[in-house]
């Protein structure tokens with residue numbers, strides 16, 4: 410049976426809380442309401458990537474291309490929506506995946522182990538990865554000492570040698586020199602020929618046109634359009650030409666308006682719209698609302714504590730505080746239950762914990778002995 414898709418994303422959203430302080434972050438984790446502004450990096454993105462297809466992602470800076478590719482790679486969770494990736498992914502992004510304090514060689518081993526390769530397999534391909542990356546003696550230096558081009562070369566080399574089912578290339582080719590660029594293009598062409606699935610994120614329309622079968626244009630958190638490479642790049646060129654023609658103030662106003670829409674996005678309103686559309690398209694279908702709710706939230710790992718866990722945590726905190734106070738007050742629990750105010754009035758005969766009580770008993774005993782000697 411042939412698979413109809415390799416990657417499916419449906420109604421995917423991503424919300425970021427723009428915390429100003431660590432305290433706000435902690436409060437939010439405990440689901441305590443704060444006045445932190447929100448920003449929706451993605452406002453409901455849906456598309457499929459077919460097996461063996463190379464899909465390009467284009468869009469202006471900050472439109473959400475890296476966010477969606479990181480969600481597909483499993484690096485970050487979506488806020489809502491369904492993501493199904495049928496195969497192992499390997500992401501090549503300039504900033505993702507490499508540990509700065511580890512050497513190039515250690516990074517190769519770590520990333521390969523994380524992809525499920527054995528130490529023997531890694532030993533066998535180590536030289537090939539190093540030779541393709543062409544970073545010389547730097548391979549034994551920490552990655553923090555690499556230039557962005559060197560990082561990109563190493564990241565790219567690791568990702569293609571791991572031979573993933575799905576390769577996600579996020580802006581990795583934009584920093585390499587021409588020779589390396591050509592090597593990468595050849596490698597990607599080889600991947601395509603093998604029937605692998607690729608997501609290719611780039612600002613270079615030339616690269617997109619060279620490598621992609623279809624293109625998705627992500628525009629300020631929304632999917633503006635998806636289709637044949639030449640059709641989408643044509644529309645995108647028209648947009649950038651129009652945008653460049655605006656005055657400085659018009660550009661600022663345009664971007665401010667778009668960002669405001671992303672701040673004001675209402676997930677519940679969006680969910681209702683999706684339900685309405687689905688009901689119109691499939692009038693005979695039952696339980697549409699339940700189906701959409703499941704699609705929105707069933708595969709989501711929340712970054713915040715679930716309400717039940719929050720309630721349980723508070724219960725544990727209050728119970729601990731209560732028992733500490735009871736202990737300090739020196740009263741029994743039944744006494745405190747009958748006279749709650751006595752929790753703040755310590756008993757005159759302070760109850761000592763077991764060992765101390767025992768120790769004080771010994772002291773008393775010695776005193777008695779001394780007295781009898783007298």
Ligand SMILES: Nc1ncnc2c1ncn2[C@@H]1O[C@H](COP(=O)(O)OP(=O)(O)OP(=O)(O)O)[C@@H](O)[C@H]1O
Pocket residue numbers: 425426427448450468469470471472473474475476477
């Ligand atoms: N951790 C974060 N916290 C808050 N906002 C974030 C975070 N990560 C990304 N964003 C915001 O989400 C939006 C989308 O970012 P993303 O990096 O996905 O865009 P992009 O299309 O890949 O941009 P570029 O072309 O510049 O790489 C941006 O407005 C960005 O500021």
